[in-house]
Amino acid sequence: MSLIPFLKWAGGKRWLVKRHKDLFPDHFNVYYEPFLGAGSVYFYLNPTRAVLADINEELITAYSAIRDNWRGLQDLLVLHQENHDKEYYYFMRDESPIDPTEKAARFIYLNRTCFNGIYRVNLQGRFNVPIGTKEKVILDTDDFRSVSELLLRAELITCDFEHVINASNTSDFVFADPPYTVRHNQNGFIKYNENLFSWNDQVRLADSLWRAKNRGVKIMSTNANHLSVRELYEERNFNIQSISRYSSISASPEKRNQYEEIIIRANI
Template sequence: MNQIITPFLKWPGGKRWFIEKHYDLLPTQYNRYLEPFLGSGAVFFTLKPDEAILNDINKDLIDTYRGVKTRWRKVYHCLSEHSLLHSKEYYYDIRSSTYTSLEERSAQFIYLNRTCFNGIYRVNKKGKFNVPIGSKTRVLLDTDNFRAQSLALKKTRIFNKDFEDIIEMAVKDDFLFVDPPYTVRHNKNGFIKYNEILFTWEDQLRLSKSLARAKDRGVKIILTNASHESIRELYKPYDFNFLETSRYSSISATAVNRSNFEELIVMANL
């Protein structure tokens, strides 16, 4: 398991940039790894922890992880069929289809993620994925290694819960990597919401209080968030450490809005 494992999804706000720039911040010793906002799992697949608790509120995303964990061969077979048949008409046919088996739903999710516009995940008011087709046509990638991803996931417990439920599971010397949707007070940060479940400012408040309790329990914490004074104000009273950084964002629909974003890394007990 020393091999490099590339995430099988591209996700808005994914943390591959964090691995490249700030790998040295990650603790080398900890008990369990917990990630309440999983997304593409870039940090998890890099660390390949011995024991992990993974979670996301997006049920389709979590079901896809469960499919890769338990039925990766069947998922790959279905994805291979999508690769052979991919076209504009086929994309919209698959986008509108409803599948029952875990492997078919997992392959559908990965297929749409790889061929939709900019890897965006967005649903309509009925909860249906509605992102148009993108310019990328490759469905199977050179970095695909579903067997290795499945092996890494074997040691995990995967949940579809509220983030606070997962944070409350963390105890002394566990490591929490927390990457929530970026929302700031007054919602003037310019970050786009891709899910029907809005991560509100009240959620940010709830998150900060939950992480403060985890800090007091001796949990190792790294949080990434928007670099905004309203975010700093949430964590200053609890004596968290701050690091300013930046990343390039390519998820905007227009090239002019694709640029570097200032981000804030919030840490404790490292």
């Protein structure tokens, strides 16, 4: 049974595993995910062995805390639920806990109560997203015990994506879902993503996946359906197909619409 992701994440792939299960490989050795985010594909596939990574240290700390101390984290989320209001939200947003479980609980609390579940930091590296409309900190879908048991089978790393992809071998499976950095929509998140993930990073990712493809690694990656991105992967002989998704990140209802993305695959 697939687990429900415990985070809301911009560009999350719940829609992909719901509508396009047939695109994933049936068998593979180790699962690699270099842009973990909410981990929708990981929770859907439920792999026996996995290497999960992200450049976001707070994100990986949250996963590690659930793996190592899910009961303590759940207790802290209950306290956050009891105390939640506007004043408490901004108090917690300004906090900098040191204990890993407290850091993880703060991260999940802010994710669930901030505007649209967006993760964004300022130039000083401080989380700066305003409070949102959702008030539930404890969700009916929470199953931190099962998430912890699954994560015991995974290696969690804070690192650059290239390091993770380079570690994959024949018959492993890499799923790469990078930040989308071309102006294919109006969701207000593009400029921030461009700072996170430059065009040079897009090229470096394509090269990393190309090398993995040539090692016999099973590859699946998502990206914006943009000519410049398509050309990167067409030149490297990947299989490319377009699919539509519904985007709901925009604060403006008229800007929430169907957008095309591409699925890039090899050896599947």
